[in-house]
Amino acid sequence: MENPKIILVFSGKRKSGKDYLCEKLKCMFKNPTRNNKVQIKLGEDKCCLLRISEPLKRVYARDHNLDLEELLSDGPYKEIHRHNMIKWSEEIREKDPGIFCKAACDKVSDVPIWIVCDIRRKTDIKWFKETYGELVKSIRISADIEVRKDRGWIFTKDVDDAPSECNLDDFEYWDLQVSNNSSEDSQNALKKILELVPEY
Numbered sequence: 722m723e724n725p726k727i728i729l730v731f732s733g734k735r736k737s738g739k740d741y742l743c744e745k746l747k748c749m750f751k752n753p754t755r756n757n758k759v760q761i762k763l764g765e766d767k768c769c770l771l772r773i774s775e776p777l778k779r780v781y782a783r784d785h786n787l788d789l790e791e792l793l794s795d796g797p798y799k800e801i802h803r804h805n806m807i808k809w810s811e812e813i814r815e816k817d818p819g820i821f822c823k824a825a826c827d828k829v830s831d832v833p834i835w836i837v838c839d840i841r842r843k844t845d846i847k848w849f850k851e852t853y854g855e856l857v858k859s860i861r862i863s864a865d866i867e868v869r870k871d872r873g874w875i876f877t878k879d880v881d882d883a884p885s886e887c888n889l890d891d892f893e894y895w896d897l898q899v900s901n902n903s904s905e906d907s908q909n910a911l912k913k914i915l916e917l918v919p920e921y
């Protein structure tokens with residue numbers, strides 16, 4: 722197997738900035754600058770973003786006659802359906818914990834760097850580690866509760882206290898933990914994340 726060469730898997734509470742940092746990272750890989758050796762060597766089409774929630778939402782939308790694009794976007798539609806979607810996915814995961822991880826990876830094109838934006842459970846990490854071993858680097862993003870509130874987070878029962886949000890709270894084996902409260906934080910975080918990426 723030629724690719725992937727590295728898989729960066731991201732976890733964090735709602736509105737901690739998972740999508741924000743992953744999108745920034747993708748841009749950095751796509752638009753190399755002269756300031757960073759890693760980026761100089763990479764450039765166009767070396768990296769892809771994966772979301773475990775994508776196949777989950779695709780099947781949920783199909784089976785419940787919902788608008789997939791709306792479900793994939795970051796607006797109120799997703800929040801309205803989040804609770805029922807979580808319940809539905811729990812039942813499926815009970816039978817096969819890696820089902821959505823595998824479905825997300827099956828769609829990836831032949832690129833060396835995979836960025837998985839939404840790891841939510843120990844079983845997700847287990848599946849990635851068992852499937853891809855040392856290529857997997859796990860990153861936990863944190864942000865203060867007040868910052869998350871400013872970004873639109875509102876505590877929602879059966880969402881914020883559900884396993885999809887809390888299962889990794891006590892996970893201790895992160896390759897990297899970063900905070901993302903400010904743009905300065907995000908710059909520092911991106912720098913540290915890039916250090917995990919080998920040169921080719």
Ligand SMILES: Nc1ncnc2c1ncn2[C@@H]1O[C@H](COP(=O)(O)OP(=O)(O)OP(=O)(O)O)[C@@H](O)[C@H]1O
Pocket residue numbers: 733734735736737738739740741742795872901902903904907
């Ligand atoms: N460092 C930052 N500086 C400025 N804005 C940020 C930063 N990090 C995140 N944001 C903004 O905060 C909001 C929430 O971020 P994001 O969608 O990435 O969170 P998330 O962890 O993916 O949330 P969810 O789990 O709900 O999808 C977005 O509008 C994003 O642009």
